[in-house]
Amino acid sequence: MRLGDIARLIRSKNAGPFTLTIDLLFDSRAAFDRAVGSGLLTPRRIAELYGVDPALVRHFELPDVLAIKISLPRRPPSGAVGDSDIYGCQAMAPLAALSMGEAQP
Amino acid sequence: MTAPTTRPVSIVSATGMLGTGFLATSLDAAIALGARAIGCDAGSSDSGPYFLGSGKLSRSHSALKRDLELMILAGRKAKIPVAIGSAVNAGADAQLAEAVRLVEEIASEHRLDLKVAVIHSELSREWLLDAWRSGRVRSQPSVPELDEKTVSGTAHLVAQMGPEPFMAALDAGADVVIAGRASDAAIFAALAMRLGVAPGPAWHAGKILECGAAPAIQRLHPDCILATFEGAEDFTIQIPNPQMACSELSVRAHGYYENADPFQIHEPGGTIDTAQSRFTELGDGRVRVGGSRFLPAERYEIRVEGSRLAGYRSIAVAGISDPILLDNLDEFLSTCEAAIVGKCRESLRIERDADYRLLIRRYGTANGPPDAAATHRVGLVFEVVAATQANARAAAAVAVHTALHHPVRNWQGFVSNLAIPFSPAVFDGGAVYEWSLNHLVAVDDPCAPFRMEMKTLTRERGNAAR
Secondary structure, three states: OOOHHHHHHHEEEOOOOOEEEEEEEEEHHHHHHHHHHOOOOOHHHHHHOOOOOOOOEEEEEHHHHOOOEEEEEEOOOOOOOOOOOOOOOOHHHHHHOOEOOOOOO | OOOOOOEEEEEEEEEOOOOOOHHHHHHHHHHHHHHEEEEEEOOOOOOOOOHHHHHHOOOOHHHHHHHHHHHHHHHHHOOOOEEEEEEEEEOOOHHHHHHHHHHHHHHHHHHOOEEEEEOOOEHHHHHHHHHHHHHHHOOOOOOOOOOHHHHOOOOOEOOOOOHHHHHHHHOOOOOOOEEEOOOOHHHHHHHHHHHOHHHHHHHHHHHOOOOOOOOOOOOOOOOOOOEEOOOOEEEEEEEEOOOOOOHHHHHHHHHHHHOOOOOOEOOOEEEEOOOOOEEEEEEOEEEEOOOEEEEEEOOOOEEEEEEEEEEEEEEEEEEEEOOOHOOOHHHHHHHHHHHHHHEEEEOOOEOOOOEEEEEEEEEEEOOOOOOOOOOOOEEEEEEEEOOOOOHHHHHHHHHHHHOOOOOOOOOOOOOOEEEOOOOEEEEEEEEEEEEEEEEEEEEOOOOOOOOEEEEEEEEOOOOOOO
């Protein structure tokens, strides 16, 4: 069971050329709580996963719409030589692939 | 300050990006529902630094003209203004001129009398250096600090205008406003505020409208979206195409899209604050929004964007299916890379990093050996960025040919490894640009940096611009 399996949608996009923003949207309060409770999405863990300064990772929990938003610096900036994803659309992949352990009923 | 509205007023956003299309029937429906202004965003930094750097258009003339023509004709028929922001793509002067040329063509073909306000957003390097020297430039956390070298190396720079230049153009009697780089939301905020709507609902509605029909539960295709303002602070979001509807969740979720912070959205001259916003489904695909605020900033700041030339690119694309090679892909690619660098030194007398940059991109596998049980193909893109196109092309040709026959551990004899899908294998990508600027500049007058010219197109004079 991966984080991507319990979310309705995980999407990422540039928020300007120097910032990435990732939205994790859930269908149920149980799934939202499980993602929040997993401890996988803390600024420290996100900083490790994306190789950025944890002080620059912003994390929002939006329980009333069952959403989590994470914004972080973009390395490299959009369109820099070596960038592989001009729109930042696939920056969500490492989050979608995070293991949530065994499937729960 | 404008007085709060009492009568309902509506504005329509034709589509999320000029040139991506919308249904003519949807625009007609929006006007029948009472739209008193038509707006459309025509640009973004999303498609990368190339368009600002090169001044080229990201959409074809025909696609842009189709959308502009429908909007201008609808605007003239209903006698309501049309405002385009970020024309076209990045707001560089060369792109703005293309948009103006299209408007002149449309006016001429339809024999229209048209007052067209053209608002420039391209600024000089000297303008930015002056602002920097007087301490008016601010860097943001993830953006490098500004220095003189960064400014002098910038090919083109633009600033995002707020609503004030649009409002000044409309006050001067413009039927059509063609503006360079603008805050997406500011186009619609300007149209709404000029109809007497307070800044809070005007700005928040603008933020929701700027992507066209994207706030729909399921956006079937690019299309129009309407905001209707009622009372002092409420507005209703509606998609005029009956095939698409909004829900509370779809409108709220759209508010998170592309915004780093879901509740505080920084704009020229202030911040849209949606922390207290209320969303109510009206049950017929419409959603009412209330309680949104616009918090004016202490200093009015505009965002400057710049792009610099980074070199010229050539690429080659290839695939590898050989399972024996894939057992040792890392080793294959690292030794191959060293061989490419050596060959470029020997044959072309160019040095990696000093003269060119080489990247071998992998698709279809993570670093490390692929899963042996799976049958799959790994995609590679060989990329060279050099100071001249000739060197980029030459090095890319070396790269792809070297890899083609590079030895594979556990095979003996001469090998050919790449499934090259194209002939020729090497493509010239042309000039490469990188963002050099993304900084905030404090200004005393939000209109001053954005030069406006008014063109009067008249059918009697054969639409010669005066």
